[in-house]
Amino acid sequence: MGSLAFAFALPGALLLPELLEAALGLLGKDLTLTGRIPLWLLLIPLALERPLLGYGYGAFWLGESGPSATVWALTWDAPHAHNGFLDLWLEIGIVGAIFGALLLIIPLVRIALHVTSGLRLIKFIFLFFIFFLFANMAESVLLVSGLGKAIYWVLISYFVPASQLYLTPNRNSR
Structure with a gap:
């Protein structure tokens, strides 16, 4: 068979x-995911030039006057890496990227342990975190500012404590 x-x-x-x-x-x-893969292949060697701490927050994507000039000369004028985790690595290094990933993965794991609890809010928060992680593989949402993308961080800052409220056993019910 x-x-x-x-x-x-x-x-x-x-x-x-x-x-x-x-x-x-x-x-x-x-x-090529509309040019993203060739872009990523150019960015990874640049990230490896400063692997631990990166280029500094906001110091990579400065157009023709920053490290992104190399990328712009070889491809299109990308405003960011179109990958949130790669942008983290470029700007704040692998140390910052690991820390940033843990800030998302730890609450996701804690929520995943209770996703079968039947609470709709917990299921929604779990799906939101999964979406957020996958969305950052094709777009840069982790470090990009602006209200359109900052709403994700507003939601996360609400969802993490809210989920903990729902998941914490009621101590008065003993």
């Missing part, structure tokens, strides 16, 4: 990139 599945899976895996490229082409998209 396993070899039969492998016999069908192997040709499918070999054809998938071509089929995926054709399907994305119909939608006006491509396999």
Whole structure:
């Protein structure tokens, strides 16, 4: 049975990139995630130049007068990395990126342990955190300012304490 599945899976895996490229082409998209992958491939070596502490908050994306000039000369004028975690690494280094990731992952794990509790708010908060983590893989929301993206941080600053209120057992019910 396993070899039969492998016999069908192997040709499918070999054809998938071509089929995926054709399907994305119909939608006006491509396999590079609209230029993000080449951008990331240029940014990773720049992040490795200053791996621990990065270039400094707000010091990388300064256009032609900052380190982003290299990127702009080789690609399009990207205003950010289009990846929140890569932007964290560039601006505040791997130390800051790990700290930032932990600020999101620790509450996510705590909420995930109670997602089957039946509370709709807990389920919503869990899904919001999952969305926020995945959204930062294709967009930069973690360090970008402005009300449109700052709303995520407003929601997180509400959701973490709210979830703890709902998850903390009532001490008066003993």
